[in-house]
Amino acid sequence: MPEITIDGQKIEFNQGMTILEAARSKGGDLVPPTMCYYSKLKDTGGYCRTCIVKVEAESVKNPRALPKPVASCRTLAQDGMVVKNQTSPEVLEARAGVVEFLLINHPLDCPVCDQAGECSLQDLGYEHGKMDTRYEFKRREFEQRDIGDKIKLHMNRCILCYRCVKTAEQITDGRVHGVCSRGDVAEISTYIEQAIDNDFSGNVIDVCPVGALTDKTFRFKNRVWFTKPVDAHRECPKCSGKVRLWYKGEDILRVTARKDQYGEVEEWICNECRFEKKKTADWVIEGPSKVDKHSVISANHYLAPEMKNDLSMLILNPDAGNNPGSSPFSKEQE
Amino acid sequence: MAETIQTIFTEPAHTQMMNRLWDLQLQNGYIRDEDITQLASLFGLSEIEVEGVVSFYHFFHRQPTGKYTIYVNNSIVAEHKGCQRIIETFERETGARLGSVDRSGMFGLFETPCIGLSDQEPSALINFYPFTQLNAMKVKDIVGRLKAGVDVADICDQPQDNIRFTPAENKTLFFRHLEAGASITKAQALSPNGVIDALKISELAGRGGAYFPTWKKWQAAKEQGASPKFVVCNADEGEPGTFKDRVLMNACPHSLIEGMIICAYTIGASMGFIYLRGEYRWLLPRLEATLADYRKMGLLGKNCNRIEGFDFDIRIQMGAGSYVCGEETALLESLEGKRGEPRTKWFFPVEKGYLQLPTVVNNVETFCAVAQILDIGTDAYLKLGIPGSPGTKLISVSGDCKLPGLYEIEWGMTVAELLELCEAENPYYIQVSGPSGECISIKEKFRRISMLDLLARKDIRCGGSFMVFNKERDLVRVLLNFAAFFKQESCGICTPCRAGNFIIQRKLERLDNGLAIEEDLKELKTWGEIMKTTSRCGLGKTATNSLILAMDKFHDYFVEKLDKSYNGQSMKFDMEAATREYETYKK
Ligand SMILES: Cc1cc2nc3c(=O)[nH]c(=O)nc-3n(C[C@H](O)[C@H](O)[C@H](O)COP(=O)(O)O)c2cc1C
Ligand code: SF4
Ligand code: SF4
Ligand code: SF4
Ligand code: FES
Numbered sequence: 079m080p081e082i083t084i085d086g087q088k089i090e091f092n093q094g095m096t097i098l099e100a101a102r103s104k105g106g107d108l109v110p111p112t113m114c115y116y117s118k119l120k121d122t123g124g125y126c127r128t129c130i131v132k133v134e135a136e137s138v139k140n141p142r143a144l145p146k147p148v149a150s151c152r153t154l155a156q157d158g159m160v161v162k163n164q165t166s167p168e169v170l171e172a173r174a175g176v177v178e179f180l181l182i183n184h185p186l187d188c189p190v191c192d193q194a195g196e197c198s199l200q201d202l203g204y205e206h207g208k209m210d211t212r213y214e215f216k217r218r219e220f221e222q223r224d225i226g227d228k229i230k231l232h233m234n235r236c237i238l239c240y241r242c243v244k245t246a247e248q249i250t251d252g253r254v255h256g257v258c259s260r261g262d263v264a265e266i267s268t269y270i271e272q273a274i275d276n277d278f279s280g281n282v283i284d285v286c287p288v289g290a291l292t293d294k295t296f297r298f299k300n301r302v303w304f305t306k307p308v309d310a311h312r313e314c315p316k317c318s319g320k321v322r323l324w325y326k327g328e329d330i331l332r333v334t335a336r337k338d339q340y341g342e343v344e345e346w347i348c349n350e351c352r353f354e355k356k357k358t359a360d361w362v363i364e365g366p367s368k369v370d371k372h373s374v375i376s377a378n379h380y381l382a383p384e385m386k387n388d389l390s391m392l393i394l395n396p397d398a399g400n401n402p403g404s405s406p407f408s409k410e411q412e
Numbered sequence: 413m414a415e416t417i418q419t420i421f422t423e424p425a426h427t428q429m430m431n432r433l434w435d436l437q438l439q440n441g442y443i444r445d446e447d448i449t450q451l452a453s454l455f456g457l458s459e460i461e462v463e464g465v466v467s468f469y470h471f472f473h474r475q476p477t478g479k480y481t482i483y484v485n486n487s488i489v490a491e492h493k494g495c496q497r498i499i500e501t502f503e504r505e506t507g508a509r510l511g512s513v514d515r516s517g518m519f520g521l522f523e524t525p526c527i528g529l530s531d532q533e534p535s536a537l538i539n540f541y542p543f544t545q546l547n548a549m550k551v552k553d554i555v556g557r558l559k560a561g562v563d564v565a566d567i568c569d570q571p572q573d574n575i576r577f578t579p580a581e582n583k584t585l586f587f588r589h590l591e592a593g594a595s596i597t598k599a600q601a602l603s604p605n606g607v608i609d610a611l612k613i614s615e616l617a618g619r620g621g622a623y624f625p626t627w628k629k630w631q632a633a634k635e636q637g638a639s640p641k642f643v644v645c646n647a648d649e650g651e652p653g654t655f656k657d658r659v660l661m662n663a664c665p666h667s668l669i670e671g672m673i674i675c676a677y678t679i680g681a682s683m684g685f686i687y688l689r690g691e692y693r694w695l696l697p698r699l700e701a702t703l704a705d706y707r708k709m710g711l712l713g714k715n716c717n718r719i720e721g722f723d724f725d726i727r728i729q730m731g732a733g734s735y736v737c738g739e740e741t742a743l744l745e746s747l748e749g750k751r752g753e754p755r756t757k758w759f760f761p762v763e764k765g766y767l768q769l770p771t772v773v774n775n776v777e778t779f780c781a782v783a784q785i786l787d788i789g790t791d792a793y794l795k796l797g798i799p800g801s802p803g804t805k806l807i808s809v810s811g812d813c814k815l816p817g818l819y820e821i822e823w824g825m826t827v828a829e830l831l832e833l834c835e836a837e838n839p840y841y842i843q844v845s846g847p848s849g850e851c852i853s854i855k856e857k858f859r860r861i862s863m864l865d866l867l868a869r870k871d872i873r874c875g876g877s878f879m880v881f882n883k884e885r886d887l888v889r890v891l892l893n894f895a896a897f898f899k900q901e902s903c904g905i906c907t908p909c910r911a912g913n914f915i916i917q918r919k920l921e922r923l924d925n926g927l928a929i930e931e932d933l934k935e936l937k938t939w940g941e942i943m944k945t946t947s948r949c950g951l952g953k954t955a956t957n958s959l960i961l962a963m964d965k966f967h968d969y970f971v972e973k974l975d976k977s978y979n980g981q982s983m984k985f986d987m988e989a990a991t992r993e994y995e996t997y998k999k
């Protein structure tokens with residue numbers, strides 16, 4: 079079997095795998111972070127550039143180093159390839175730069191964002207010390223939009239990872255991609271609005287790595303880390319019925335698909351399971367979910383440094399204070 | 413023989429998207445809602461996909477653009493030659509404000525990046541007909557005549573070729589006489605493998621800027637099992653300051669066509685495309701006429717040049733205003749009728765190109781060189797230029813010089829010699845290979861122009877554009893113009909280029925306003941470097957080349973621009989930025 083070396087560890091892989099796939103087959107810290115790649119969808123990746131790695135040797139046949147880092151999700155692993163991820167200061171620096179670029183034009187309103195606590199961008203931001211990035215220019219502003227009555231689109235937070243677009247095109251009946259304009263004004267809102275209108279549309283919420291697409295039936299009810307995830311299933315004629323229920327006390331606050339350690343959906347679920355079944359009686363409970371690193375670490379990072387931001391939020395946005403559950407203050411009093 | 417294009421391969425319907433859109437744009441001045449609906453049903457797409465394509469190309473509009481659509485070039489050379497005054501004059505004469513249409517709906521006035529006429533700026537396109545060397549008087553006259561009902565085609569200019577220099581003793585490669593079909597016959601005598609050998613001996617490398625050995629590309633395409641195969645000529649020439657391909661297509665389109673036929677013969681291709689940038693629409697009749705001639709002579713179509721079983725024909729695809737479509741994989745997407753977003757490099761185009769089939773993409777100059785090299789033979793070719801860098805190179809010279817135009821130089825000429833030939837006026841720095849290339853200071857004028865010594869940076873390789881700037885030109889303004897260009901032209905699908913170009917433009921504006929501090933310079937450089945290392949395609953990877961080089965080479969100049977009053981605490985108030993936001997807010 080061909081073999082690739084990532085951060086000094088040898089990994090056997092199947093021909094046709096990307097560097098990222100090879101890394102994931104081993105797991106651990108050598109796996110590059112991803113914001114746009116999604117193993118459950120075809121043809122994703124190559125957009126966000128957070129998964130970049132350094133190729134020190136391309137292959138046995140061609141042992142030269144590549145001059146620039148490559149996107150691991152879009153580069154095939156080769157026999158004898160030597161790759162550096164965590165062990166390359168150059169990669170870490172470039173990645174920190176990419177994170178900074180992602181945060182340019184990103185509103186950083188974590189205190190009022192539903193995704194806080196399970197947001198890939200927030201995680202990356204903290205890991206690379208960029209969460210306090212000061213961006214002195216005006217950010218792009220888009221209106222919030224409703225997509226049907228269950229999904230909210232917050233374009234300001236979109237990082238253009240195209241996952242929702244690919245989801246719409248591959249698991250719903252929508253067709254090939256429809257992004258509008260180009261450059262820094264590129265946007266997908268119109269597309270999503272038109273493309274997503276069927277039984278599986280809710281999955282775009284789960285694939286979105288940030289808080290751009292959120293569940294309206296959950297919005298502002300609570301912080302993720304104050305809720306308790308429980309795996310459950312039901313007989314569903316439309317989907318697998320395997321879900322994760324997010325409890326607060328006795329109440330199911332929301333229903334999502336189950337996610338693996340990379341934050342990816344294990345099986346798609348239908349809108350009925352997601353939006354309509356919010357009573358414990360609807361479900362067969364399996365037991366507490368094992369939620370992997372991602373969602374948990376950000377909760378720890380989150381509370382302390384965000385407090386002061388919350389204060390400024392309250393001043394700048396008087397509504398935020400009146401909105402129950404919109405800041406950790408009101409949360410803790412609950 | 414047939415004069416019209418022969419159907420050798422039937423392309424899927426949706427590849428006609430760009431052509432349909434062009435028809436509609438020209439017919440009505442914009443793409444109407446009902447057009448979107450119709451095209452969607454015609455091609456079996458959703459409406460939003462059609463919208464997506466339309467909104468990618470800046471020559472396609474969703475709002476009326478007037479009976480006369482005016483695009484004034486705003487490239488850096490045009491800026492220096494006074495395009496701002498031209499725009500103001502157009503505004504006054506037509507009553508249309510920049511970016512909109514006048515009340516009567518007669519004139520639409522827009523800006524566009526370099527239209528490939530840098531040797532005759534200021535210039536503009538009206539309904540895609542060229543108007544060169546504009547001044548206020550001329551603009552008045554043009555608008556007056558249009559108002560009087562004169563046809564644009566009757567009053568437009570025929571851009572000069574301005575071929576200023578070819579190597580002495582008749583050593584020109586590109587502009588020598590080429591008998592129709594001669595090079596094809598020579599290729600046939602050599603056989604496909606012989607053609608590849610000849611290209612190998614001549615060390616011809618791609619003239620679109622990447623300098624990939626042409627023989628390697630052709631060899632790889634030849635070896636592919638899949639069929640049919642395609643030949644694509646990249647005539648998107650979008651790098652500001654470059655116009656060599658324009659001159660070639662005007663002065664010797666037949667050598668381009670022969671080069672493509674030779675390629676098809678060598679790799680076994682059945683169809684060819686010339687992807688012509690929208691800005692060069694006015695070259696279309698000439699190209700079409702030459703293609704028709706070649707068909708009549710039996711050099712295109714069935715059994716080309718009487719080679720049994722060699723069926724090959726060429727169609728022209730118009731681009732519609734997008735620099736990134738010059739990147740070969742974006743070009744292929746566009747050719748397929750889609751948004752011109754660069755593909756990730758799973759495969760080379762020679763493996764999976766147009767419609768995922770083997771495709772050779774070469775630049776106009778590369779194809780012309782192939783035809784001429786085969787015609788004169790490799791021995792004669794190797795006598796041109798210098799060892800290791802044989803042959804001649806076309807260079808588009810513009811900016812602060814008395815003789816802007818096209819220069820065919822032998823590789824090995826120094827920057828100083830070229831500056832002398834074009835009668836440069838007080839040159840201070842030179843932008844070589846366009847904004848994505850390299851900026852050099854006059855102190856480096858003894859560097860040779862060649863394909864050698866790239867790593868040591870002793871020689872300099874020129875992609876085609878050579879813009880001369882005198883000492884009075886404000887370097888930061890130049891870089892700002894480039895930054896605005898890249899921001900505008902970024903396709904936006906990858907993070908570093910989308911966000912980076914945007915923020916770099918903003919920082920440079922601050923520098924230009926005298927509000928930047930030392931920290932800003934550091935940031936500019938760090939961001940520039942990150943864009944270079946992490947962007948997905950060549951656009952983002954090269955967009956900050958010049959900026960970074962300039963900051964090293966002209967360090968004092970940048971320091972001079974900083975806000976001297978900055979005391980480490982309070983920054984100056986950026987009035988312009990503040991009011992700009994107000995402007996956008998008002999909208
Ligand atoms: C942003 C970008 C723009 C480009 N524009 C052009 C162009 O206008 N014309 C061209 O021939 N090549 C252009 N190229 C290079 C092409 O990708 C490709 O290398 C070239 O067409 C190959 O032909 P050659 O080998 O004959 O040079 C561009 C590349 C990039 C990254
Ligand atoms: S999307 Fe993530 S980073 Fe952005 S505001 Fe929400 S939680 Fe914060
Ligand atoms: S809405 Fe979310 S999933 Fe869709 S492109 Fe934006 S960030 Fe990605
Ligand atoms: S580098 Fe720029 S032009 Fe190239 S893919 Fe990325 S966003 Fe598009
Ligand atoms: S995950 Fe690889 S580029 Fe986004």
